[in-house]
Amino acid sequence: MNVHATPRAQSYEISIEPLEGKVEVYRNDVLLAATTRAKVMYETRLAPTVYIPREDLLVPLGEPSELQTFCPFKGTASYRDLFIGDERIANAVWSYDTPLPESAGIRGYVGFMPQAHTRIELGDNTLQEAAGGHVSGPLVDWLLRGAASFRTAEEFTRALAEKMLDHGIAVSRLSVLAWSLHPLIAGKHYIWEKGKAEISTYAPTYEIHDHPAFTNSPLRHVSNGLGGVRQRLADGPTETEFPIMQELRAQGATDYVAMPMPFSDGRINVLTLSCDHPDGFTTANLGLIFECSAVIGRFYEVFMQRENAQSLLETYVGKRSGARVLGGEIRRGDGDEIDAAIMFCDLRGSTRLEEELGRGPYIGTLNRFFETVSEIVHAHDGEVLKFIGDAVLAVFPAGVDAQSAHRQAMASATEIVTALGQPSEGALALECSIGLAYGRVTYGNVGSKERLDFTVIGQAANIAARLGDYGKAVGHRIVVSEDIESACSNCLPLGEVALHNVSHPVTCYAVEVDRAKLPAKQPEC
Structure with a gap:
């Protein structure tokens, strides 16, 4: 029987050692640097890196570029271009201008990127091979085996901390x-705190970018690509620390790190950690997290991609339709036959408004119209399917209760007319024409191979649009089909009406709305 010992992960370490004698750095035949004070940094699982005192460079450097990278135990690295005659090598060297204590030995030194040099002459020095083997342990094993089972970012965040x-x-x-x-939410902020059962989740709006709590925080610093933040809180406050450091110190934290967590599209997200051990985080702690951060970031990217897909679908095709598309109804022709009340709501006087207001203010007015209609429709369990020019198409699915769909559609129509006629102070009163019809429609995916639309197709949708047009022509704000009339307590019979592209006359009714609440009638455009 063979017995295999369980491999143990070597803890993450860095060490900085001097190199003896003269060390030279070349690019082809050009000598870039020559020094007798070179150092080498050994870092677990990485190739050794030679560092040269900046004053021993023999070629000029540019000012720091926009590129910065962060290591939680070395600090934020700045990059500079290198010039050889007329040749410029972008981001050729890096340096830690304010290194963290573990890397204080390379303050004032630079390292060369691989594309900047062709060889380093080490003299009698011999560099050790990279040590450490493969990264392993409970955290790594969990990321590879168990983490994928979590369905929400909150569950994953709690398990990650544990x-x-x-x-x-x-x-x-x-x-x-x-x-x-998300069109309204800037992002998600998940916070786990030891001793608390629940994850705190915040969904800040885009105003966060101007809020003092964000602008003067490590979150903004890291998000803007300025590198990471590391501060030993047990050492006491510093002149340049962020306000949150004082809060964490008061809660017993001894160490803090905020590091970039990039997504595959380049967006920089932020992972922050606080420690309550008297000695703070060890290099081994931060090295492990740093090595795992790319994998951790991919999990959050998956969670955010799903949330983004859901929010974008809800924004562009509606909540019900978005859920169906996300649930797999993605092929052309996918859909159901449903009974529903259909609303077609058209803004009156649109051409005149654009001419009088100008394009910018008109777009603002149009958005107010869409927002008013959408909020009222959603409040009555309807769904806005699409905006068509200056009109809104909405659906009120009946399920097993047709009368409820009639009432919801009717209530929405009357509230929309009243709300548009009673704007907030300083806003323009608006008029609309609404057509309501009821019937069986196909609710699903239609379109071309390259462009699909989730909508309703059927005679009821056509009749609703035509009733709205008819109401506009005869001066009625709301016109409904005979099916909807039962939900109306103040309907005026209009008789049978011939509608464009409808094969048979449609019996319809005008809905009387309190005239005292409405604006004066404007000429049609």
């Missing part, structure tokens, strides 16, 4: 700020 504790990392607070593509 696995860090299992690995011996004394984390007392963990947060992730992930940016989104």
Whole structure:
């Protein structure tokens, strides 16, 4: 029988050692640097890196570029271009101008990017091979095997913090700020705190970018690509620390790190960690997290992609339709036959409004019209399917209760007319024409191979649009079909009406709305 010992992960370490004698750096035949004070940094699982004192460079450097990278135990690296005659090598060298204590030995030194040099002459020095083997342990094993089973970012965040504790990392607070593509929400901020059962989740609006709590925080610093933040809170306050450091220190935190967590599209999100161990985070702690951060970031990217897909679908095709598309109804022709009340609501006087207001103010007025209609429709369990020019198409599915759909559609129509006629102070009163019809429609995906639309198709949708046009022509704000009339307490019979592209006359009714609440009638355009 063979017995295999369980491999143990070597802890993450860095060490800085001097190199003896003269060390030279070349690019082809051009000598870039020559020094007798070179140092080498050994870092677990990475190739050794030679550092040269900046004053021993023999070629000029440019000012710091926009590129910055962060290491939680070395600090934020700045990059500079290197010039050889007329040749410019972009981001050729990096340096840690304010290194963290673990890397204080390379203050004032630069490292060369691989594309900047062709060889380094080490003299009698021999560099050690990279040590450490493969990264492993409870956290890594969980990321590879168990993490994929979590369905929400909240569940994943809690489990991530607990696995860090299992690995011996004394984390007392963990947060992730992930940016989104939601039209109203800037992103999601997940916060785990030791001793609390629930994850705190915040969904800040885009006003966060101007809020002092964000503008003067590590979250903004990291999100803007300025590198990471590391501060040992047990050492006491510093002149340049962020306000949150004082709050965390008061809660017993001894160490803090905020590091970039990029998504595949380049967006920079933020992972922050606080520690309550008297000695703070160790290099091994931060090295492990740093090595795992790309994988951790991919999990959050998946969570955010799903949320983004859901929010974008809800924004562009509606909540019910978005859920159906996200649920798999994505092929052309997918859909159901449903009974529903259909609303077609058209803004009156649109051409005149654009001419009088100008394009910018008119767009603002049009958005107010759409927002008013949408909010009222949603409040009555309807769904806005689409905006068509200056009109709104909405559906009120009946399910097993046709009368309820009639009432919801009727209530929405009367509230819309009243709300548009009673704007807030300083806003323009608006008029609309609404057609309501009821019937069986196809609710699903239609379109071309390259462009699909989730909508309703059927005679009821056509009749609703034509009734709105008819009402506009005869001066009635709301006109409904005979099916809807039962939900109306103040309907005026209009008789049978011949509608464009409808094969048979339609019996319809005008809905009387309190005239005292409505604006004066404007000429049609």
